[in-house]
Amino acid sequence: MPRITVTVDGVEYEEEVEPRLLLVHLLRDRLGKTGTPIGCDTSNCGACTVLLDGRSAKSCSVLAVQADGSDVVTVEGLARGEEWHPMQRAFHEEHALQCGYCTPGMIMAAIDLVRDDPDPSEQAVREGLEGNLCRCTGYCNIVRAVRRGAREMARQEARTA
Amino acid sequence: MTEQLDAGLVGERIAESDQLGRPSAAHEVGRARPRKEDARLVTGRTMWTDNIQLPGMMYVAFLRSPMAHARITRVDTSAARSQPGVVAVYSGQDFAGEQGSLPCAWPVSDDVVIPDHPPMAVDEVRYVGEAVACVVATDRYKAADALDAIEIDYEPLEPVLDMTEALTEGSPKVHEAGNQAFTWKFAGGDIEEAFRDAPVVVERTYVQQRLIPTAMEPRAVVATTDGETFTLYSATQIPHVLRVMLALTTGIPEHRLRVVAPDVGGGFGSKLQVTAEEVLALLLTRRLGRPVKWTESRSEGNLTVHHGRDQLQRISVAADRDGRLRGVRADLLADMGAYLMLVTPGVPLLGAFMYNGIYKMDAYDFRCTGVFTTKMPTDAYRGAGRPEATFAIERTMDELAHELGMDPVELRRRNWIAHGEFPYTTIAGLTYDSGNYEAATDRALALFGYEELRAEQADRRERRDPVQLGIGVSTFTEMCGLAPSRVLGSLSYGAGGWEHASVRMLPTGKVEVVTGTSPHGQGHETAWSQIVADALGVPFADVSVLHGDTSVSHKGMDTYGSRSLVVGGVAVLAACEKVRERARNLAAHMLEASVEDIEFADGSFRVRGTGSGRTIQELALATFAAHDLPDGFEPGLDADATFDPDNFSFPHGTHLCAIEVDTETGQARIRSYVAVDDVGSVVNPLIVEGQVHGGIAQGVGQALFEEAVYDGEGNMLTTTMADYLIPSAADLPDFVTDRTETPATTNPLGVKGVGEAGTIASTPAVVNAVVDALRPLGVRDVRMPCTPERLWRAVTEARAAQTGSAQTGSAQTGSAQAGSTQTGAAQAGSTQITGGAR
Numbered sequence A: 001m002p003r004i005t006v007t008v009d010g011v012e013y014e015e016e017v018e019p020r021l022l023l024v025h026l027l028r029d030r031l032g033k034t035g036t037p038i039g040c041d042t043s044n045c046g047a048c049t050v051l052l053d054g055r056s057a058k059s060c061s062v063l064a065v066q067a068d069g070s071d072v073v074t075v076e077g078l079a080r081g082e083e084w085h086p087m088q089r090a091f092h093e094e095h096a097l098q099c100g101y102c103t104p105g106m107i108m109a110a111i112d113l114v115r116d117d118p119d120p121s122e123q124a125v126r127e128g129l130e131g132n133l134c135r136c137t138g139y140c141n142i143v144r145a146v147r148r149g150a151r152e153m154a155r156q157e158a159r160t161a
Numbered sequence B: 001m002t003e004q005l006d007a008g009l010v011g012e013r014i015a016e017s018d019q020l021g022r023p024s025a026a027h028e029v030g031r032a033r034p035r036k037e038d039a040r041l042v043t044g045r046t047m048w049t050d051n052i053q054l055p056g057m058m059y060v061a062f063l064r065s066p067m068a069h070a071r072i073t074r075v076d077t078s079a080a081r082s083q084p085g086v087v088a089v090y091s092g093q094d095f096a097g098e099q100g101s102l103p104c105a106w107p108v109s110d111d112v113v114i115p116d117h118p119p120m121a122v123d124e125v126r127y128v129g130e131a132v133a134c135v136v137a138t139d140r141y142k143a144a145d146a147l148d149a150i151e152i153d154y155e156p157l158e159p160v161l162d163m164t165e166a167l168t169e170g171s172p173k174v175h176e177a178g179n180q181a182f183t184w185k186f187a188g189g190d191i192e193e194a195f196r197d198a199p200v201v202v203e204r205t206y207v208q209q210r211l212i213p214t215a216m217e218p219r220a221v222v223a224t225t226d227g228e229t230f231t232l233y234s235a236t237q238i239p240h241v242l243r244v245m246l247a248l249t250t251g252i253p254e255h256r257l258r259v260v261a262p263d264v265g266g267g268f269g270s271k272l273q274v275t276a277e278e279v280l281a282l283l284l285t286r287r288l289g290r291p292v293k294w295t296e297s298r299s300e301g302n303l304t305v306h307h308g309r310d311q312l313q314r315i316s317v318a319a320d321r322d323g324r325l326r327g328v329r330a331d332l333l334a335d336m337g338a339y340l341m342l343v344t345p346g347v348p349l350l351g352a353f354m355y356n357g358i359y360k361m362d363a364y365d366f367r368c369t370g371v372f373t374t375k376m377p378t379d380a381y382r383g384a385g386r387p388e389a390t391f392a393i394e395r396t397m398d399e400l401a402h403e404l405g406m407d408p409v410e411l412r413r414r415n416w417i418a419h420g421e422f423p424y425t426t427i428a429g430l431t432y433d434s435g436n437y438e439a440a441t442d443r444a445l446a447l448f449g450y451e452e453l454r455a456e457q458a459d460r461r462e463r464r465d466p467v468q469l470g471i472g473v474s475t476f477t478e479m480c481g482l483a484p485s486r487v488l489g490s491l492s493y494g495a496g497g498w499e500h501a502s503v504r505m506l507p508t509g510k511v512e513v514v515t516g517t518s519p520h521g522q523g524h525e526t527a528w529s530q531i532v533a534d535a536l537g538v539p540f541a542d543v544s545v546l547h548g549d550t551s552v553s554h555k556g557m558d559t560y561g562s563r564s565l566v567v568g569g570v571a572v573l574a575a576c577e578k579v580r581e582r583a584r585n586l587a588a589h590m591l592e593a594s595v596e597d598i599e600f601a602d603g604s605f606r607v608r609g610t611g612s613g614r615t616i617q618e619l620a621l622a623t624f625a626a627h628d629l630p631d632g633f634e635p636g637l638d639a640d641a642t643f644d645p646d647n648f649s650f651p652h653g654t655h656l657c658a659i660e661v662d663t664e665t666g667q668a669r670i671r672s673y674v675a676v677d678d679v680g681s682v683v684n685p686l687i688v689e690g691q692v693h694g695g696i697a698q699g700v701g702q703a704l705f706e707e708a709v710y711d712g713e714g715n716m717l718t719t720t721m722a723d724y725l726i727p728s729a730a731d732l733p734d735f736v737t738d739r740t741e742t743p744a745t746t747n748p749l750g751v752k753g754v755g756e757a758g759t760i761a762s763t764p765a766v767v768n769a770v771v772d773a774l775r776p777l778g779v780r781d782v783r784m785p786c787t788p789e790r791l792w793r794a795v796t797e798a799r800a801a802q803t804g805s806a807q808t809g810s811a812q813t814g815s816a817q818a819g820s821t822q823t824g825a826a827q828a829g830s831t832q833i834t835g836g837a838r
Helices: A023-030 A086-093 A103-116 A122-128 A140-160 B002-012 B038-043 B140-147 B191-195 B239-250 B276-288 B298-304 B346-352 B386-404 B408-415 B437-448 B450-463 B485-490 B524-536 B564-590 B616-625 B685-705 B757-777 B788-802 B809-837
Strands: A003-008 A011-016 A049-052 A055-058 A071-073 B058-064 B070-076 B086-091 B131-137 B151-156 B180-188 B200-211 B220-225 B230-234 B257-260 B292-295 B308-319 B325-337 B363-372 B467-477 B499-505 B511-515 B543-546 B598-601 B604-607 B613-615 B639-643 B652-662 B668-678 B736-739
Touching: A023 A049, A023 B140, A049 A103, A055 A103, A086 A103, A086 A140, A086 B038, A103 A122, A103 A140, A103 B038, A122 A140, A140 B685, B058 B140, B058 B276, B058 B298, B070 B131, B086 B140, B086 B276, B131 B140, B131 B276, B180 B346, B191 B308, B191 B325, B191 B363, B200 B386, B200 B685, B220 B276, B230 B239, B230 B276, B239 B257, B239 B276, B276 B292, B308 B386, B325 B346, B325 B386, B346 B363, B346 B386, B386 B408, B386 B467, B386 B757, B408 B437, B408 B467, B437 B450, B437 B467, B437 B652, B437 B668, B437 B736, B450 B467, B467 B757, B499 B524, B499 B564, B499 B616, B511 B524, B511 B564, B524 B543, B524 B564, B564 B598, B564 B604, B564 B613, B564 B616, B564 B639, B604 B616, B613 B616, B652 B757, B668 B685, B668 B757, B685 B736, B685 B757, B757 B788
Parallel strands: A003 A071, B058 B292, B230 B257, B325 B363, B511 B543, B668 B736
Antiparallel strands: A003 A011, A049 A055, A049 A071, B058 B131, B070 B151, B086 B131, B180 B363, B200 B308, B220 B230, B220 B292, B308 B325, B467 B652, B499 B511, B499 B639, B598 B604, B604 B613, B652 B668
8 A cells, every 4th residue: 555644734744544535534533634525526626625735625526545745734833822723713704614624625725815815805805716605694794704714814924924 | 885885784793803802781782793613613723523433443435226116126236345455245134123224204194105215225215315225334434435346236217207107097006005105275255256267367377496515524423332421523514303313213212312412514404314324424423333423425415415305386367457456376396306305295284374475365275295216315494495486486476567567566565464463373274473564675675776776677688699698586585583383383384383401500610511502604603692691691702602412401402493593592592590599599698688688790690789799700609519409499590491482483585686687698697696684683693694695695596596406317427516506706796785684572582493595595586587688578487497508598488479470499499498398297286286186
């Protein structure tokens, strides 16, 4: 079985994996990173979105072996201690979640979206999140949260620059 | 418009920092509090059922029937058993005699047929996806691998896929007893008289297509035993009901069975069920003595999570020329699928009381025939019966308005129950306690810009713009807060409608609330904390809410039908009142005053007219020490309460939709959507707003996107999220939501429930708008979902009919697939409804 090295939320793991093992199952079943849920088996819903070397990826459509040597950030790796990532705060403050099952994927996808478009319009957020499905919110508050999170991320960046 | 509303909402939203730890002298109820639940959800520290890992745990995978209807003639599991990692392989036969029958708790009528429903099929399969065998293995991949090695021979039987055909003489039978599951009817007033010589009669038939609820979290089950006791973790809405039902069906005694609903990722009715997988997980852990887990894949879920809707509705209304309604007739065929699950036959009955909507009329007549087919069973899906009813009456009101040449809003005004007429007993026999349809409608019209949009519509019609504008209105009410146990009993429902709460004052003055409701996204931890903070005068942050574990919350009726706040939240308040009374008695003792002289405010009990008092926290600690209690006073300030209201609750509202339909491509796009809902008093406006948003999206899904499709053999064609389309962010506009508040008079909080409102209201608003857009082209109706193809065909067919050239190619095809399929089904259907129900 192939041996891979992967860094997840700042911790390096060395694992022997079956070639067919999906990244999301490596994260959930082997590494105990259950913050990333699975919502479908066709890469349509986006619940399992993580950052793979900085870019959002649906971890159900990546083989664990493909992640060899990569840096993975999951929703569990976003907060600094007890201080949440601005996008996490924005989702909370805008009530952009109900059952919360899609939320980790939404937040990860939103962070990547903002990286490309630091001040996205409503339409840009709607189109950018088309691959992340939510069944509870109707998306209005998610769109607000992403735009608010984007502003907060910009502010935070300006402070640390 | 949007900005104005947003400003209002932002004003209500309170930064959490200035609230935490503050005593709640300022009232919590009514505040837009961001939720407590969010902390674990946004940081990924949730406990979804699939996250649970127990030592020695095995994975279960199910082999499912590839045939809609067949006899099982041979099962060979030997090859599968020898696969690596496989612990056990069983077929239905291996559990015969042990697996019992999945329960139906709503035997609606005397003639109801409740077929035996083994969790794993034993000798006959009746829908694609029915479990026929299972593998238990050391990991999920190996379990799935071994399914391929199971050999099953089937002798095909004819599938039964069409409800109308299912009731005809000579149809193949789903069950020995035939394909009619039940009949049910009731009437109010003299319906014959109402229709006799009526100046206007409008009759329509609608197809309520089959839907898949599609909670984001797939179902999952973990079962374990220590040999004596059993624990079942399940992504369920109903841990309490589930425990009772499992004890009754598996033979595991109730006191040795604990059911836990950990974090549950949405339900919408689909997790209001006793499933084959839950039963089998328990039987497997009993047989193997090890923990087992099963998690469905989405494609497995689309086949086997119970489906929603699937009714054929014929509705007729009789009216005077001035628009006054005389009577409404509703005849339904309701597809039960292959079996009756927990509340399958009750779903169309919940709608039975709602086909009259918010309107006054002289007579009403309802008939329903439940029909067995070889498809996945249907059961509760968000709104359960009420969206179907509301759709039928609200679509038909638009047709009547058109018939009369009247504005659809004006027609509604002429018929609805006026604000001053509440409480009002409807022709269907319900007493609506309160409502203000005028206020909600006026507010919605103003926010929508109704007149301007009508002017634009006229302009586009005149210009023959290829993109036409349609305006749809839907005014609605629903019976929710499913409660009065006596009423549910009169409808043969197998459980009560009460709810339980327990409030425990801990020695340090913190509060634990135990609730019988079982949330899966509704924010009970936050809303219940707000109620308790006000009732006991403790800080919001000092309250925690325990739920969803029968070893902690020992009784309850769980969460569905928008009942949680209306019944469960009121039970919490009632328990708080008992705590307060105990505390008042203790305070009187400690302050050496009479109980009558003790007043309570802001968390303190004070002797009237003096400065001396005790906080509720001091009293809690005093009962822990128990050094000086009144004679006979038991330590602790805890109290239990149950609440069983005298009536349902009746939220209402007015939804307006403007839609642009491209008549050349059939593409429909919602341009604006306004919802003014009246859900009575509001505990947390954020939660209300969120639920309305999500509800609208789900109703729009039915109107425009969603349908579970079976082919002619009974294979499902929509097994993935690529085929079964739920709306994405890009498919929807920013909804404008607002509310009016007419408190319920039947509970002390004045609340009415909100979970289903958006879904009930939005589907007819959207389809009314679609038809309104295309009416000048001759389109009278479009079957849901109004996909671009259907709209294009409807336009093409209508144009062909108008130019008198209906014989040619695509128009004919169009008519076969869109328009007249429906008409055809309607005619055949109504004949059968008559035959079946009368």
